[in-house]
Amino acid sequence: MTSLPRPPAWTAPLPPAEPPADMTVHHLPTGTYETRAALAFRGGSFRDKRSFAASAVLVRHPRGDLLIDAGFGAAVAEHIAMLPRFVRAPYQAGRTAAEQLDAIGYDRGRLLGVVPTHAHWDHVSGLDGLGGTPLWMNRLEREYAAADPDGKVYRQVSRGYEIHEYAFADRPYLGFPSTYDVHGDGSVVIALAGGHTTGSVIVFVTLPTGPRYAFVGDLAWQIDGIRRPAERPWLMSRLADSDPAQLRRDLLRVIALDGLLRIVPAHDLGSYEGIPLLVPGPAAQTCPGRHA
Numbered sequence: 001m002t003s004l005p006r007p008p009a010w011t012a013p014l015p016p017a018e019p020p021a022d023m024t025v026h027h028l029p030t031g032t033y034e035t036r037a038a039l040a041f042r043g044g045s046f047r048d049k050r051s052f053a054a055s056a057v058l059v060r061h062p063r064g065d066l067l068i069d070a071g072f073g074a075a076v077a078e079h080i081a082m083l084p085r086f087v088r089a090p091y092q093a094g095r096t097a098a099e100q101l102d103a104i105g106y107d108r109g110r111l112l113g114v115v116p117t118h119a120h121w122d123h124v125s126g127l128d129g130l131g132g133t134p135l136w137m138n139r140l141e142r143e144y145a146a147a148d149p150d151g152k153v154y155r156q157v158s159r160g161y162e163i164h165e166y167a168f169a170d171r172p173y174l175g176f177p178s179t180y181d182v183h184g185d186g187s188v189v190i191a192l193a194g195g196h197t198t199g200s201v202i203v204f205v206t207l208p209t210g211p212r213y214a215f216v217g218d219l220a221w222q223i224d225g226i227r228r229p230a231e232r233p234w235l236m237s238r239l240a241d242s243d244p245a246q247l248r249r250d251l252l253r254v255i256a257l258d259g260l261l262r263i264v265p266a267h268d269l270g271s272y273e274g275i276p277l278l279v280p281g282p283a284a285q286t287c288p289g290r291h292a
């Protein structure tokens with residue numbers, strides 16, 4: 001079987017949000033690595049090579065900014081060398097998130113923290129250049145990252161970081177029972193989706209201009225996992241996911257939202273289209289961008 005049963009679409013009203021007028025979201029691409037579609041989702045072809053994005057997303061809010069994931073860092077080659085041989089892949093590194101922030105003269109004091117969607121290497125490598133910023137982790141992901149072999153790079157790059165442990169409330173949001181409303185205005189809501197790793201999260205972002213995003217981390221590796229819909233190939237799921245049954249439940253919840261908000265799997269480059277890059281000058285402060 002290559003596809004998942006399509007769940008009924010979400011029909012209830014979307015949760016209320018009052019994002020401030022000057023809130024913006026930006027894509028900070030830091031590089032890509034190569035994977036065959038056949039390994040990324042069931043039904044994918046071996047001939048179809050996919051470039052997996054490694055990116056950070058900056059969410060600017062007057063009460064403080066957040067970086068979702070950190071992408072590749074300056075020492076990405078060293079981080080890849082720490083991985084088991086069979087998961088190493090050809091990669092291309094661009095400018096790190098830290099370099100992109102510095103290039104626009106960004107004041108890092110504005111950052112409340114870095115929120116990794118989960119602690120795997122390709123989401124935290126860039127922490128090597130973001131020292132001094134608090135690292136936002138929930139208890140489940142802290143425990144996962146401290147003990148799991150796949151937390152090796154995390155354990156190295158997070159050394160010296162001040163960990164800000166945030167806690168979920170039993171406040172359902174778009175079908176997810178455990179959530180954390182960062183600013184209390186519904187504009188940035190972190191939801192526990194602990195299938196890929198035990199403390200994996202989805203970050204829901206609602207912009208004042210209307211668009212809503214779901215940054216779903218590695219819930220699906222490519223948008224095909226949402227659109228077809230299809231799970232990861234069985235072997236890859238066994239290798240990559242802490243709890244495949246939980247992952248399936250969360251994947252179905254997100255599939256039900258497709259079309260109501262923009263779903264951005266962390267590694268799907270095309271899904272970031274329309275999210276403006278960080279550019280120097282005053283535009284970086286307000287950057288209206290193109291929000292499709």
Ligand SMILES: [Zn+2]
Pocket residue numbers: 120122123218266267
């Ligand atoms: Zn990943």
